[in-house]
Amino acid sequence: MSTEVLAAPAPKTYSGLLDWLTTTDHKKIGLLYLGFAFINIWLGGALAGLIRLNLFNPGWHIIAPNVYNQLITMHATLMIFMAVMPAFAGMGNYLIPLMIGARDMAFPKLNAFSFWIMIPAALMMYVSFFVPGGASRGGWWQYPPLSTFQFMGGHGEDLWILAVILLGISSVTGAINILVTIFDMRAPGMKLMRMPLFVWSWLVTATMLIVALPVLSGTMIMLLADRLFGTGFYRPALGGDPLLYEHLFWFFGHPEVYIMILPGFGMMSHIVPSFAGKKVFGYKGMVYALCAIGLLGYTVWAHHMFTSGITPAAQIYFSICSMLIAIPTGVKIYSWLASMWGGAIRFTTPMLFCLGMIALFTFGGLTGVMLAIVPFDIVVHNTYFVVGHFHYVLVGGSVMALLGGMHFWYPKISGRMLSEKLGHWTFWLIFIGINWVFLPMHWLGIEGMVRRIATYRPQFAFWNQFISLGFFFMLFGGLLFTWNVIVSWKKGQPAQADAWQVNDTQQAFEWMTSSPPPVHNFDEIPAMPAEEHA
Amino acid sequence: MNTATDTLSASAGHAASGEAAHIHLPGPSFWPILLALGMGLVTTGFFFWATGASANWWFGLGAIFCIVPAMGWATTIAAERRHMDPAQTSTDLRRGFLLFLVSESCIFGSFFAHNIYLRFFAPAWPPPGAPVLATQLPAIGTLVLVLSSFTVNIAHHAIKSGKITRAKNWLILTIVMGIVFLGIQAYDWGFLLQFDKFTISKGVFGSGYYLMTGFHGMHVLVGLLMLGLVYWRLERGDYNNPTYSFSTDAAAYYWHFVDIVWIFLFFTIYLLKF
Ligand SMILES: [Cu+2]
Numbered sequence: 161m162s163t164e165v166l167a168a169p170a171p172k173t174y175s176g177l178l179d180w181l182t183t184t185d186h187k188k189i190g191l192l193y194l195g196f197a198f199i200n201i202w203l204g205g206a207l208a209g210l211i212r213l214n215l216f217n218p219g220w221h222i223i224a225p226n227v228y229n230q231l232i233t234m235h236a237t238l239m240i241f242m243a244v245m246p247a248f249a250g251m252g253n254y255l256i257p258l259m260i261g262a263r264d265m266a267f268p269k270l271n272a273f274s275f276w277i278m279i280p281a282a283l284m285m286y287v288s289f290f291v292p293g294g295a296s297r298g299g300w301w302q303y304p305p306l307s308t309f310q311f312m313g314g315h316g317e318d319l320w321i322l323a324v325i326l327l328g329i330s331s332v333t334g335a336i337n338i339l340v341t342i343f344d345m346r347a348p349g350m351k352l353m354r355m356p357l358f359v360w361s362w363l364v365t366a367t368m369l370i371v372a373l374p375v376l377s378g379t380m381i382m383l384l385a386d387r388l389f390g391t392g393f394y395r396p397a398l399g400g401d402p403l404l405y406e407h408l409f410w411f412f413g414h415p416e417v418y419i420m421i422l423p424g425f426g427m428m429s430h431i432v433p434s435f436a437g438k439k440v441f442g443y444k445g446m447v448y449a450l451c452a453i454g455l456l457g458y459t460v461w462a463h464h465m466f467t468s469g470i471t472p473a474a475q476i477y478f479s480i481c482s483m484l485i486a487i488p489t490g491v492k493i494y495s496w497l498a499s500m501w502g503g504a505i506r507f508t509t510p511m512l513f514c515l516g517m518i519a520l521f522t523f524g525g526l527t528g529v530m531l532a533i534v535p536f537d538i539v540v541h542n543t544y545f546v547v548g549h550f551h552y553v554l555v556g557g558s559v560m561a562l563l564g565g566m567h568f569w570y571p572k573i574s575g576r577m578l579s580e581k582l583g584h585w586t587f588w589l590i591f592i593g594i595n596w597v598f599l600p601m602h603w604l605g606i607e608g609m610v611r612r613i614a615t616y617r618p619q620f621a622f623w624n625q626f627i628s629l630g631f632f633f634m635l636f637g638g639l640l641f642t643w644n645v646i647v648s649w650k651k652g653q654p655a656q657a658d659a660w661q662v663n664d665t666q667q668a669f670e671w672m673t674s675s676p677p678p679v680h681n682f683d684e685i686p687a688m689p690a691e692e693h694a
Numbered sequence: 695m696n697t698a699t700d701t702l703s704a705s706a707g708h709a710a711s712g713e714a715a716h717i718h719l720p721g722p723s724f725w726p727i728l729l730a731l732g733m734g735l736v737t738t739g740f741f742f743w744a745t746g747a748s749a750n751w752w753f754g755l756g757a758i759f760c761i762v763p764a765m766g767w768a769t770t771i772a773a774e775r776r777h778m779d780p781a782q783t784s785t786d787l788r789r790g791f792l793l794f795l796v797s798e799s800c801i802f803g804s805f806f807a808h809n810i811y812l813r814f815f816a817p818a819w820p821p822p823g824a825p826v827l828a829t830q831l832p833a834i835g836t837l838v839l840v841l842s843s844f845t846v847n848i849a850h851h852a853i854k855s856g857k858i859t860r861a862k863n864w865l866i867l868t869i870v871m872g873i874v875f876l877g878i879q880a881y882d883w884g885f886l887l888q889f890d891k892f893t894i895s896k897g898v899f900g901s902g903y904y905l906m907t908g909f910h911g912m913h914v915l916v917g918l919l920m921l922g923l924v925y926w927r928l929e930r931g932d933y934n935n936p937t938y939s940f941s942t943d944a945a946a947y948y949w950h951f952v953d954i955v956w957i958f959l960f961f962t963i964y965l966l967k968f
Binding site for chain 2: 174279315381
């Protein structure tokens with residue numbers, strides 16, 4: 161370091177609320193992200209509750225169809241953009257610097273900005289329910305012509321579009337920060353091919369975010385212009401093309417599903433070997449599989465459009481590419497299984513969530529392969545089969561992995577252990593709830609129950625009532641988790657630095673520093689263990 | 695291990711550099727939350743304006759809450775960097791900025807994709823009723839903008855090697871060329887609007903034309919602001935370490951970016967004939 165560098169004055173500090181508003185500490189920002197996600201998963205869950213209430217009986221019509229459309233749109237929006245994505249961003253923020261042996265992110269202030277810019281976006285989303293005409297009702301994909309002003313008056317839709325653009329700014333700045341952090345701030349000796357897999361998963365995710373989210377913003381700018389400034393980007397009368405919107409949207413939308421699962425894969429690759437007492441199986445294969453999923457994810461978007469009028473050649477291409485993704489995904493699943501093989505498995509709560517995730521995600525992945533088959537997709541397109549499929553992937557995959565990760569790293573974050581007993585109960589409630597709610601949707605879909613409609617034909621009543629009752633499993637699971645998190649924060653068993661005694665095998669940096677870590681993360685940056693040459 | 699990986703890990707060393715005497719951590723800052731507030735206000739203002747309500751207060755307040763925090767933020771960073779390794783921080787900032795440009799390209803990319811898709815799949819292109827765009831004047835604009843990429847490059851190198859007067863001269867020339875380009879664009883817009891009565895809502899051709907050239911023009915404007923800022927800082931002489939000056943790098947990169955996007959834009963919108 162050159163001699164011109166002056167000694168820094170000790171930074172001034174605030175306490176209480178001001179501390180949270182001005183913090184640039186990646187750990188506190190990570191917690192802010194997690195808190196934001198927590199609030200929104202409850203709000204999004206409440207919307208799901210209303211949806212299930214309405215669908216309990218096809219004749220009740222408790223909720224007007226117009227309002228129902230707002231509910232499904234905002235349920236998806238909140239869960240995708242304001243719950244799952246910020247939850248993973250929060251875990252990434254908290255853990256990446258710890259895992260690579262850094263003291264903070266590369267751009268601590270930008271990091272704070274990435275979080276705070278979500279707040280105006282969230283407010284716009286909430287407020288949109290109360291503007292004349294109500295919130296957006298186009299579903300989260302907002303296909304024109306439904307989303308044009310002609311068919312969707314009122315300005316809730318415009319608020320939705322602007323809020324999504326702001327959320328995109330949050331994601332892109334966050335992703336840039338994470339990438340530069342990963343490139344520039346690793347501890348000495350931590351080559352890329354020795355990085356923890358969660359960091360790798362975020363490297364791929366952040367790269368995908370930087371490409372995908374701006375495309376969404378551009379697509380939304382054009383949609384907004386069509387609505388408010390009379391342009392014709394997607395309006396056939398003016399020479400535009402609604403099918404083109406679908407292409408642009410899904411060019412973002414499919415990578416988005418990997419953005420929402422890859423960090424979960426990353427967490428799994430820490431938790432599963434940790435509780436099997438082994439090193440992760442096939443590290444290199446795991447890295448290459450992540451990269452392959454990231455790349456292939458950009459070549460498959462039109463599998464959402466098999467019934468939208470694309471050519472048979474395009475159908476075949478997108479079908480084959482979609483099925484190809486099963487290969488790297490399979491690599492990951494088999495690597496987790498192999499990581500457990502012959503190990504002394506400890507069935508802790510995080511491990512249970514991971515095992516549940518493997519089962520549920522595999523199931524959701526297989527129905528995904530079914531949906532990639534054009535003739536099958538044409539039959540079940542826009543039915544509850546699709547709803548069942550992506551909830552298995554998103555709730556059974558992403559949310560289960562997130563819950564596993566939160567139970568796993570909670571001691572690191574809070575310095576206290578969560579109650580294992582409550583954790584087991586949470587797991588079983590959520591695991592049963594997911595299957596109870598989302599499994600029957602598959603046969604409902606095959607029998608012809610269409611999604612995004614406020615009612616259904618009477619013969620589907622039994623299974624819909626069954627599903628609606630299953631909502632309570634999820635609700636109690638969520639309440640139990642919330643209770644556990646809040647109570648253990650002050651009253652849990654104090655956690656050791658290596659809270660789960662996993663570091664004999666894992667040698668992970670985050671378990672080498674105290675729980676919770678000091679504000680500078682490490683008194684001394686840990687040394688990379690010697691490289692094993694197998 | 696391949697070479698790319700090695701160069702990346704070569705820079706990883708600085709994470710440990712804090713251990714030596716003290717651990718430097720960035721202090722708390724009000725700027726990020728205030729800037730987020732400002733952007734929220736501007737977005738809300740845009741919403742009210744675009745939906746026909748009055749939005750002056752939102753825009754006014756929003757502008758204050760965007761500009762003041764942005765300036766405060768930049769000043770804070772400049773001050774902080776005096777306590778940090780200048781080579782490393784400028785590498786971080788440059789990488790971050792290049793990634794930002796990647797994301798910007800992807801916004802432009804969605805507009806280009808829209809345009810090119812229609813050229814392949816629309817029943818007729820250019821659509822009936824679309825005016826034939828004159829290419830002579832925009833060609834001159836293109837030439838000016840391309841040349842300005844060279845002049846900014848000279849200015850950039852001059853700053854790096856400490857030749858401040860030389861840098862200022864070439865910077866002025868670049869800024870003038872940028873203004874000439876914008877003037878030509880404005881003339882082009884005015885001509886189309888006035889004589890061809892060709893507006894953004896006259897069909898998808900016009901929508902795309904105005905969106906792409908307008909969005910690009912906004913970027914030229916931002917680029918000019920950045921160049922102006924560099925000039926102002928040269929005038930004040932506050933580049934104490936020009937080798938690691940990030941703001942000059944950023945302005946130069948941004949200007950090249952704006953130039954490259956325009957070359958594609960000119961080719962796609964003005965020259966491509968199918
Ligand atoms: Cu997809």
